Amino acid sequence: MTSNALVAFEQQLKPLTQPLAEVLADRMPVERLTRTLIISCERNPKLLDCDRQSLINAAMSAAVLGLEVDGVTGQAHLIPFKGRCQLVVGYKGYNTMGARSGYTVTGACVREGDVFDYVLGSAPFLKHKPLANTGRITHAWAVASSRTLPPIISVLSIDEVMAIKAKSPGARMSDSPWNDAAIGFPAMAEKSAKRRLARSMPLNVYQYAARLEEAFEEQGRAGWIDPARGVQIEGELVDAVPSDTPTKEEILGTADVVAPREPDPSAQAVDNNPPRPAPAVAIQDQARKEARKGEASFLAWWKNVPNDQRPTAQLIGDELRTLMLEADEKAK
DSSP: HHHHHHHHHHHGGGGOOOOOOHHHHTOOHHHHHHHHHHHHHHOOOGGSSOOOHHHHHHHHHHHHHTOOOOOSSSSSSEEEETHHHHHHOHHHHHHHHHHHHTTEEEEEEEEETTTTEEEEEOEEEEEEOOOOOOOOOEEEEEEESSSSSOOOOEEHHHHHHHHHHHHHHOOOOOTTTGOOTHHHHHHHHHHHHHHHGTOOOOOOHHHHHHHHHHHHHHHHOEEEEEETTTTTTTSSSGGOOOOOSHHHHTTTTOOOOOOOOOOOOHHHHHHSSSSOHHHHHHHHHHHHHHHHHOOOHHHHHHHHGGGGGGHHHTSSSSHHHHHHHHHHHHHH
8 A cells, every 4th residue: 555655646746847847946856756656655655645635745845945955965854744744944954954055054952061152243263172072951052254344143051952842742752852862952953053053044045944943843743834925824824825845635636626625714804905816726717718729829828937936837737738748939
């Protein structure tokens, strides 16, 4: 049964190849990312029991961040969470994202007896000299350094680290790294400090990862990253606006155009802008209209479709997929 489910998931990833490749750009071959997705599901078959849309969302989130999710490299992991698949960034993932933007991200835990001093503010400074002991952890720190900019420093006290652990859903699991005092806990404490760097770093992707992680680790809420609209968190107002990302039925070409969801009344109370149709639905509807007018009309319309909307447009169904590929070639 697991083998069949894995084969089915691998087949469902194929229509996502082009959208994932466009988001990944040159950071990673799309084949490498999809392979790490399959490896994650092989290592943890419970992922195949998760809502399939959440698996697709996690794949897109990993593509936005440009991180592998095989669980081996330590860049990112996929875990089952309340029946959904959740992307969790590893501490090495923060190192990778920082390096891509010209920052060297480092961090460690401070133990009793270590030499440790720091200053925050306009002239930040941090000095840590470990004394190779096994004393109680007192702080966790992280620094993002650049050749041209002052360092960015984050320091968490052990009380702050324990507060994060107390809120983390994963910490309640017996096999959570939070519960491994020798290796896992120090790594999670260090990662928490690295995540805090996002509050001062001018890196959108780093901030996306940090917000996604804060929602899960500190609020117990699922989330994912939309390449056009940023982080989408379960229960936040932004969820009242339908997402651009197509459903698995749309990706597989087995669904017709779906009517937009009714706007949340509470969202209208906060946002005075008039409700708008789901972008994925709007682009599908327009593509069908242009296709009915003939190939010439469709080609003229396709040339003006923004790049970030083309992946959605290309997934509207089997009857237009061939025509879109031809249009893409002629538009180049």
